[in-house]
């Protein structure tokens with residue numbers, strides 16, 4: 001049977017604590033980046049996923065998502081001072097985190113002062129680890145960029161960013177897409193703004209990772225057809241969408257995947273059955289038939 005084998009597809013924004021990870025491989029997802037609230041343990045490890053994670057959200061005192069009902073208890077580490085920043089970063093790294101997640105949500109509470117944010121970034125970078133920000137509220141995306149944050153957990157959606165800023169961001173940032181959270185198929189104003197920002201970020205050469213914010217709202221556990229369609233709709237070619245799904249985990253995370261001492265080799269690859277169609281609609285249909293399989297499964301089907 002004709003099939004195409006890819007490196008395991010990556011969802012670069014998930015919350016494993018809020019979903020059943022065992023379902024992900026059947027939906028094509030082999031690798032995940034957990035962006036807050038998860039620590040190594042069953043059941044995610046039983047699913048034989050490759051997992052990189054942030055562990056706790058670093059937030060200003062009283063800041064997002066500390067007051068959100070969905071945030072598991074203990075999942076937020078408040079950072080008050082510059083001197084506390086290095087300790088907060090160190091705690092995450094000691095737990096095996098390979099990215100540092102900060103929240104800058106001025107619509108939902110206080111956000112970091114710039115000096116504290118810069119100290120967190122410095123602490124992460126001294127350890128060779130990237131910083132991922134949840135930027136929400138007018139002006140927070142540019143604050144993240146100016147402070148040296150490496151990645152945005154969501155395509156900016158609170159405002160239209162001017163071309164000059166998007167161009168500069170494309171020079172050294174990675175954006176995780178998460179377009180479909182804005183309406184889940186019934187696009188909102190946030191979806192329209194985010195798609196417009198992403199279209200220009202991509203056109204300026206910015207690095208985009210496929211990510212869904214899985215665990216947040218009614219999202220399919222597995223490859224999300226609507227997210228794929230939104231990426232294509234924002235001007236990404238089919239091969240570029242595949243690139244966004246097959247990129248390396250950030251921060252050299254392979255060496256730090258869950259299980260610590262285990263240092264798992266590649267666990268799963270993603271297989272898409274059938275001939276790859278040449279048209280866009282057919283491509284998305286085809287891609288979403290993906291399954292993530294182990295090396296043993298692969299031998300059985302060959």
Ligand SMILES: [Zn+2]
Pocket residue numbers: 013014015035153213216
């Ligand atoms: Zn999230």
